[in-house]
Amino acid sequence: MKCQQCGREEVLPFKCQFCQGLFCAEHRLPENHNCPEIWRAKLPREEARPAYEFKVTVQPPRPSSKLGFSTIEVRDLVVSALLVSGVGLSMLGLRLLSSQPYVVAVLVLVFTGSFLVHEMAHKTVAQRYGLWAEFRLTLFGALLTLISIVSPFFKIIAPGAVMIAGAADKDRIGKTAISGPLTNLAICVASFALTFLLRSNLFFEVVLFAAAFNAFIAALNLLPFGMFDGWKVYKWSKLMWASTFVLSVVLTIEILTLYSDYIQFF
Numbered sequence: 001m002k003c004q005q006c007g008r009e010e011v012l013p014f015k016c017q018f019c020q021g022l023f024c025a026e027h028r029l030p031e032n033h034n035c036p037e038i039w040r041a042k043l044p045r046e047e048a049r050p051a052y053e054f055k056v057t058v059q060p061p062r063p064s065s066k067l068g069f070s071t072i073e074v075r076d077l078v079v080s081a082l083l084v085s086g087v088g089l090s091m092l093g094l095r096l097l098s099s100q101p102y103v104v105a106v107l108v109l110v111f112t113g114s115f116l117v118h119e120m121a122h123k124t125v126a127q128r129y130g131l132w133a134e135f136r137l138t139l140f141g142a143l144l145t146l147i148s149i150v151s152p153f154f155k156i157i158a159p160g161a162v163m164i165a166g167a168a169d170k171d172r173i174g175k176t177a178i179s180g181p182l183t184n185l186a187i188c189v190a191s192f193a194l195t196f197l198l199r200s201n202l203f204f205e206v207v208l209f210a211a212a213f214n215a216f217i218a219a220l221n222l223l224p225f226g227m228f229d230g231w232k233v234y235k236w237s238k239l240m241w242a243s244t245f246v247l248s249v250v251l252t253i254e255i256l257t258l259y260s261d262y263i264q265f266f
Helices: 071-096 101-128 138-148 168-192 203-220 229-236 237-264
Strands: 133-138 161-164
Touching: 071 101, 071 133, 071 138, 071 168, 101 133, 101 168, 101 203, 133 138, 133 168, 138 161, 168 203, 168 229, 168 237, 229 237
Parallel strands: none
Antiparallel strands: 133 161
């Protein structure tokens, strides 16, 4: 290229940032080639800088109806189910294991299934909002659950939780959080309704235990503290939190009382 000021051949000419012309090293500065846009060089830097506009388009997460599981999640769910089953066996087995092992087996399945259904409700709702959601074991929670198996007094079921990630606002987080307790309340009400139809001692105890345990899980998870679902629900809707929490506490007290009286009677 040739310098537009002196005509000298240049292999790598300099481009003026104001007039966009091409010049040699000697005439590259605006004042050396009589730049017609030299007035821009004398302005404050903010005024000389060209204005740019940026547009950012945020696409909402795509909802999904598929309930997908990764290999890691399946592993964590299996380990969690074994830990929860151990806690259930330690709580229920002492009374019935020697005389009615089949009753213990069914009650432990109800015990473990209630935990898994709660977590899968979180996962399903989160994925329907287009969020990434997978169950993960936590070291501290798994250790507490393991200790609960051997401890005669300390009992807690918290081997892990469903982790979510993505563009989630307060509304989506609140609805995802309350889905677990609502699922347990639905199981509680359905199980309690069955107690009025069943007369057999075996099935009566199973459905009564399912009602009591699911009411307890709902009430526990609706506590308004950071580690529980209740805190997220409380921040989303205080009315929804209060109504579900009071309902779960009332059902827990009433059904646990009935279950305790039934066990003492038999």
